[in-house]
Amino acid sequence: MAGELVTRQQALPPPGENASLIGWARKNLFSSWFNTLQTLLALGLLALLLRPALVWLFEQAEWRVIQDNFRLLMTGQYPIDQLWRVWLCLHLLAAILGLTWGVWVRGWWYIGGAILLILAVLAALARDPAVRLHLLILVGSALFGVGLGWVGGRRLLGRTLTGAWVLYFPLVLLIIRGISGGEGEFRLVPSNFWGGLLLTFLLTVVGIVVSFPLGILLALGRRSQLPAIRWVSTAYIELIRGVPLITILFMASTMVPLFLPSGVTIDRVLRAMVGITLFSAAYLAENVRGGLQAIPHGQYEAAQALGLSGFHTMTLIILPQALRIVIPVLVGQFISLFKDTSLVTTIGLLDLLGIGRSILANPQYISYQHEVLVFITFIYWSFSFLMSLLSQRLETALGVGQR
Amino acid sequence: MSQSPSSTQAIIQCSDVHKWYGSYHALRGISMDIQAGEVVVIFGPSGSGKSTFIRTLNRLEEHQRGQIIVDGIELTHDVRNIERIRQEIGIVFQQFNLFPHLTVIQNITIAPIWVRKWPRRSAEEAAMSLLERVGIPEQAQKFPGQLSGGQQQRVAIARALAMQPKIMLFDEPTSALDPEMIKEVLDVMIELAKSGMTMVVVTHEMGFARGVANRMFFFDEGQVVESGTPKEIFETPREERTKLFLSQILTH
Numbered sequence: 338m339a340g341e342l343v344t345r346q347q348a349l350p351p352p353g354e355n356a357s358l359i360g361w362a363r364k365n366l367f368s369s370w371f372n373t374l375q376t377l378l379a380l381g382l383l384a385l386l387l388r389p390a391l392v393w394l395f396e397q398a399e400w401r402v403i404q405d406n407f408r409l410l411m412t413g414q415y416p417i418d419q420l421w422r423v424w425l426c427l428h429l430l431a432a433i434l435g436l437t438w439g440v441w442v443r444g445w446w447y448i449g450g451a452i453l454l455i456l457a458v459l460a461a462l463a464r465d466p467a468v469r470l471h472l473l474i475l476v477g478s479a480l481f482g483v484g485l486g487w488v489g490g491r492r493l494l495g496r497t498l499t500g501a502w503v504l505y506f507p508l509v510l511l512i513i514r515g516i517s518g519g520e521g522e523f524r525l526v527p528s529n530f531w532g533g534l535l536l537t538f539l540l541t542v543v544g545i546v547v548s549f550p551l552g553i554l555l556a557l558g559r560r561s562q563l564p565a566i567r568w569v570s571t572a573y574i575e576l577i578r579g580v581p582l583i584t585i586l587f588m589a590s591t592m593v594p595l596f597l598p599s600g601v602t603i604d605r606v607l608r609a610m611v612g613i614t615l616f617s618a619a620y621l622a623e624n625v626r627g628g629l630q631a632i633p634h635g636q637y638e639a640a641q642a643l644g645l646s647g648f649h650t651m652t653l654i655i656l657p658q659a660l661r662i663v664i665p666v667l668v669g670q671f672i673s674l675f676k677d678t679s680l681v682t683t684i685g686l687l688d689l690l691g692i693g694r695s696i697l698a699n700p701q702y703i704s705y706q707h708e709v710l711v712f713i714t715f716i717y718w719s720f721s722f723l724m725s726l727l728s729q730r731l732e733t734a735l736g737v738g739q740r
Numbered sequence: 741m742s743q744s745p746s747s748t749q750a751i752i753q754c755s756d757v758h759k760w761y762g763s764y765h766a767l768r769g770i771s772m773d774i775q776a777g778e779v780v781v782i783f784g785p786s787g788s789g790k791s792t793f794i795r796t797l798n799r800l801e802e803h804q805r806g807q808i809i810v811d812g813i814e815l816t817h818d819v820r821n822i823e824r825i826r827q828e829i830g831i832v833f834q835q836f837n838l839f840p841h842l843t844v845i846q847n848i849t850i851a852p853i854w855v856r857k858w859p860r861r862s863a864e865e866a867a868m869s870l871l872e873r874v875g876i877p878e879q880a881q882k883f884p885g886q887l888s889g890g891q892q893q894r895v896a897i898a899r900a901l902a903m904q905p906k907i908m909l910f911d912e913p914t915s916a917l918d919p920e921m922i923k924e925v926l927d928v929m930i931e932l933a934k935s936g937m938t939m940v941v942v943t944h945e946m947g948f949a950r951g952v953a954n955r956m957f958f959f960d961e962g963q964v965v966e967s968g969t970p971k972e973i974f975e976t977p978r979e980e981r982t983k984l985f986l987s988q989i990l991t992h
């Protein structure tokens with residue numbers, strides 16, 4: 338055959354870019370005298386604005402108030418001799434997280450190592466020997482989990498792990514609450530002793546874990562072909578969405594007792610949990626419905642044509658795709674749920690914000706408003722940011738094969 | 741019911757099938773009997789009702805008048821009958837409709853495992869031999885989004901075959917493919933036709949029709965305008981509409 342008339346062009350690397358920090362700065366900040374001027378002006382302005390904040394943060398603020406009340410901020414009035422239960426929950430969490438890491442994640446060792454290192458340093462710095470011991474156990478159980486997961490692997494431990502997560506949340510409630518009528522080491526700690534970050538977490542976790550399945554059912558209900566189910570779901574969603582959370586919490590705390598026979602009382606924290614869950618479920622339902630609508634009709638057809646039942650079509654084909662689409666929205670909703678739990682202060686519960694305010698009501702600490710509020714803000718921010726990071730990781734991890 | 745005495749009972753029997761979308765009369769009395777092992781090609785201009793018709797055969801579309809009997813079971817509102825029939829009929833769509841969140845092998849095994857209740861291992865073995873049959877065993881662990889269109893469509897064929905259907909429906913299986921990928925899909929379909937599978941194929945691939953079809957049906961405006969063997973259709977079409985359509989698709 339005849340030779341090629343056009344010589345083949347070799348594939349070339351893309352034109353290089355100067356990736357160094359200095360190169361970047363020269364290109365983006367100091368490319369002309371005008372840009373240089375702007376950069377310098379902006380830097381000056383930034384220093385002017387930030388300086389007072391930094392001076393306050395490191396020189397003027399008196400963080401003793403946080404140190405003195407640290408236990409209150411974390412666990413509220415939870416009995417001191419029972420604090421080991423809270424630690425136990427954390428140890429279990431560390432073990433399960435470690436196990437998850439070992440079985441599923443198996444990467445990002447820097448992050449995991451950094452967390453463990455921070456815990457170890459805290460243990461070394463801790464003055465209270467009990468705290469030091471618990472911090473060390475925390476590191477130990479996390480490492481144990483990682484090791485076990487690494488050795489066991491997916492095939493052996495995959496199911497166990499899912500089971501552990503499912504069991505963990507009810508177990509935490511049981512450990513924190515204790516057994517009614519129980520004596521000594523495992524006695525009942527009524528919920529009015531729960532407080533601080535502990536209460537905030539419990540409200541958030543129960544809110545998320547319970548409202549998630551409820552929201553999915555409501556979303557499916559709203560798309561149901563049975564009119565009765567569709568109307569009930571729609572009515573519920575629209576009713577709840579039309580009312581502020583604070584109103585629901587008030588109703589739960591003041592009106593629910595009116596409908597109960599005298600003598601029967603429902604725990605105040607439980608009422609708040611129910612209120613938050615019902616509220617969150619309505620929003621979640623709408624978010625999930627958005628995901629369901631994004632699934633092309635062909636997916637339903639393909640599943641049905643294979644003979645999959647309606648239930649299997651939903652649980653195996655449609656929901657996994659729909660939920661993946663709405664992960665960013667759901668995490669956003671869970672972050673706002675986390676922050677919205679602070680509204681329970683209005684019905685007299687002492688969550689993180691509530692306990693902060695009650696500390697400030699103490700004449701001894703009345704002048705430390707800024708310190709306490711900045712600390713609380715920092716706590717809310719760090720956990721919200723953590724959730725946000727996790728969601729990004731989750732998206733990348735689940736995006737495998739998706740174009 | 742036109743049933744010639746010489747033939748065994750037809751595996752698909754349609755008589756006077758009508759279908760409306762709102763007030764639009766999409767199928768206007770289709771009658772067709774298909775014998776087991778037959779390869780039938782349906783063609784016609786877009787909007788002629790050919791896709792709608794093929795989709796009534798496994799009730800992805802509901803017909804409102806007439807009768808459809810597949811493998812001895814009449815298609816009615818009875819959900820249990822519908823699910824039974826769908827297990828016996830595989831369908832391949834124009835847009836593949838693979839499940840993007842599952843790997844290739846999971847796409848193929850999901851129905852045998854959950855509907856037929858096969859053990860995972862034997863379902864996977866069967867899936868691998870199907871992937872070899874369609875020529876892409878090395879893609880088993882990939883996700884559909886990582887495959888070319890032709891490969892995706894071959895996975896879709898394997899997925900339908902995994903349920904060991906008696907009948908395969910093809911709804912314009914090559915229309916969404918780039919030209920160089922059409923052949924790899926047609927080759928799989930030709931092999932399937934030669935293995936004795938009952939096939940109903942909506943397509944404009946006239947080479948395929950000429951090669952393996954037993955009968956062809958020309959659809960226009962919701963009706964069967966003309967039917968016959970490929971030889972009759974291509975060489976001595978009786979209807980003006982058939983001649984015109986064939987001249988349009990064969991001479992560009």
